[in-house]
Amino acid sequence: MDDHFKIFQNINQSVEQLLTNKHNSSEIKQSAISLNKSVQPCLEELKQSAARLKMLLQSSLNDLDHAEDVWYSKQKIATIATDEIWKKLDNLRNNHFKIRFLGSQCKREVIQKAQASWKEVLERIQRKWFRNTGEQQQKIIGKDNKNIFLQExxxxxxxxxxxxxxIIKKSLNTMYQEITNLHLENIFQYISFLDKKSKNEARIKINLMLNEIQASFSSLIVHSSCKSRSLLEFEHPFRAACRYLLNHNCNDIDWNQFALFKKEVYTKIIEIVNTVMDDRVNxxxxxxxxxxxxxxxFLERQYRYQQETPQQREAEKAWIDQQRKQLKQVYTSIEAILDPTNGSLSVS
Structure with a gap:
């Protein structure tokens, strides 16, 4: 491309010399002027092509920079002591199952505590409003009594x-403490040995993961899944259970309606706890x-890097350097075209 550019430059210089020579005929000068005009689009096309090629070439040079960065990182990773990594890996594998077991245990305990708390309250309401009268449970009769009952x-x-x-938050705090004790953030000390591209990608991913863990265990709604959010963000999660007590066509509430209400409450407790806890545990x-x-x-990479011979590493580095040398030659040629001070031709 640079050679072609120089040819057009030479043509332009030749035209200028011809036009300044008073001995040349007007006919040849007119031909020179026409030639100069027709050469200008060719030069412009070369410049535009050079600009586009420069952008594409920069991407290739960036790839070589990345290849060299990986080459250097391989040497660092190959020399890291592995005992501490294996210790962390074994600890995480053991706790991988422990957290799942703890999650199941916490769910059972939360359901038991929540249902026991509800049972105590509902039995008190039952004794107050549904006393036995003979063989049947008493109804709540009349609009006034019904309104007082519903308000309660x-x-x-x-x-x-x-x-x-x-109750759920207290259980989640227990689980979060166990997760915190794993010190997942220690992974950053090994991420630092990676090449720049992999390092940045891993840091973003791990930071996001750690922030999500903290957020999900500290809030039951904001960072919940859609299902958890729909269960908790209403005025109260037991609104659906109350429909068994709201019969607008009747001012009475009988025992069967209250029994259905209680059943729905216990079912909803299980649903809420399972959903919220499973979101976090999973x-x-x-x-x-x-x-x-x-x-x-990381350990697999290290093993592979340790198998590489000095000759292999030297050959890889030589290949990277050779490719960069060739691309820089092309880059220099492109710069010669794009530099406005290069040559005397100015594109009009």
């Missing part, structure tokens, strides 16, 4: 909803699995 139910539901959330297990995968891959 609303107060209880609101309070018990918050009570359930506190994410924690996934995060531990990702950390295990990183350490495993």
């Amino acid at each position: 139910i609303r107060t209880v539901v609101s309070y018990q909803s918050q009570e359930l959330i506190q 994410f924690a297990i996934k995060s531990i699995g990702q950390t295990i995968a990183f350490y495993t891959d």
